[in-house]
Amino acid sequence: MLHSRVGRVTAIAGLLAVLFVLMIGLGTITPTPAMGDYPGGNSLAQHPDSYVGESVQVTGTVIGTEPVETTVGYEYAANGEYHSGTFTITVRNVGTAVTEGESLQVYGTLGPELTVTAENSVSVPARNYAAMYLVSALAGFWTLGRLVCGWRLDWQTGALCRREEPLRPIQALRTRMQEVRA
Structure with missing residues (x-):
């Protein structure tokens, strides 16, 4: 089958179709904390109040250090409309020293007014990127x-x-x- 041009084109088209189906299918999965997939920036941007008291995992850029504040980007589609932008999260109990411009990944519990009490956090200096x-x-x-x-x-x-x-x-x-x- 792969020894002819038609066979190769058919195989490539089939693989691209499988890739497209997987991309769409896995792109619509909602957060599942039981499987280790915690709500992140996209979920919090859509329904921030519904995750208060639950574990979340967000990654953003540090914009302030006293208290630690990060901007988190989001992109999602709802009701036929595309939404994108950033919002600010205040992080408490950050275990490592952070500076402005670093990327900060935080796992913790979401509190009211987009405040996360960190249980674990990792900072990545901007120069690493x-x-x-x-x-x-x-x-x-x-x-x-x-x-x-x-x-x-x-x-x-x-x-x-x-x-x-x-x-x-x-x-x-x-x-x-x-x-x-x-």
Whole structure:
């Protein structure tokens, strides 16, 4: 089946359909604390009063340290309308020192007026995100380079074939430009 172009296109279309169904299906699941899925920013933005006294888990950016306040983003659709934005949560009993701009993930009990009494919290400095994106970009470029140097696309069959002799990076770039021009 996967040896023909029709078979490969059919397999790709089938996998994309499964991905779409899973994305829609899992995107509509409501929080289930018994399964470890606690209400978060989207749920609190829709019905904040219905979760008072219950365990919640929110992640936001620290905007104040005395008391600790975070902005939490939300996105949800209700009654055919799309809602997005941010709201502020006051966090009590934060076990670690935090500074403005850090990302703070808090697990705790929701109180009145969007106040969370933290049972556990984790802060992530803002510079960690920049380092994460930089390392991910470098890894992506390295992988792309390895792919271009060691493999080629057979345009007639639509298959990815291993090169008989892998190219050096500069040689691969020249060859790729010649293939595109041809």
